[in-house]
Amino acid sequence: MRLTSFYPVICTSRIDETRAFYTDLFGFEVTFEADWYVSLRRPGPPAHELALLDHTHPTLPEAYRFPVRGLLLNIEVEDVDAEWERLVERGGLTPQLSLRSEDFGQRHFIVADPSGVLVDVITPIEPSAAFAEQFTDG
Incomplete structure (x- = not known):
């Protein structure tokens, strides 16, 4: 396909x-x-x-006519700190997860859209040694 x-x-x-x-x-x-x-x-x-x-x-289909629930959209950006400032500090969005760095290789924060969809704004960072081995090539 x-x-x-x-x-x-x-x-x-x-x-x-x-x-x-x-x-x-x-x-x-x-x-x-x-x-x-x-x-x-x-x-x-x-x-x-x-x-x-x-x-x-x-x-x-009628059995599926419900608003979205449980969806998380990842948006990768070059500079998550700049987006935090633009969207949260200046833009007034309420963070659902505050800006932070994760051992698994992300610096990110999460906001919600008006439908309740979570939007995870991410800049990839170097993972800790414990997580680095879990990544595959490609």
């Missing part, structure tokens, strides 16, 4: 607020918009895609 695209679709009751979160704070652009679906793309390279879907829309 040759993939031509792969992206998450967030099922939400808060399409407008969630669209604004990703466009205003993370640089995504709207490529399609209806009252029940928004397609977002962050120009690249590489380009990144994300979509938002009204969780009550009949395109979803």
Whole structure:
């Protein structure tokens, strides 16, 4: 199989607020918009895609028409400290996890979007010796 695209679709009751979160704070652009679906793309390279879907829309099987729960999106950036300042200190977002360095090789913090999706903003760092052996080549 040759993939031509792969992206998450967030099922939400808060399409407008969630669209604004990703466009205003993370640089995504709207490529399609209806009252029940928004397609977002962050120009690249590489380009990144994300979509938002009204969780009550009949395109979803009825048994699955619920808002998103338990989703964590990782966004890797060059300078997580600068993003902490921009998004939390100046931007007023409430951290769900404060900025910190992890032995497993990440400096990161977590915020939540209006739909309750956690957004983990990460800069990779050197892992501790205990974790370095667990990484594979590639």
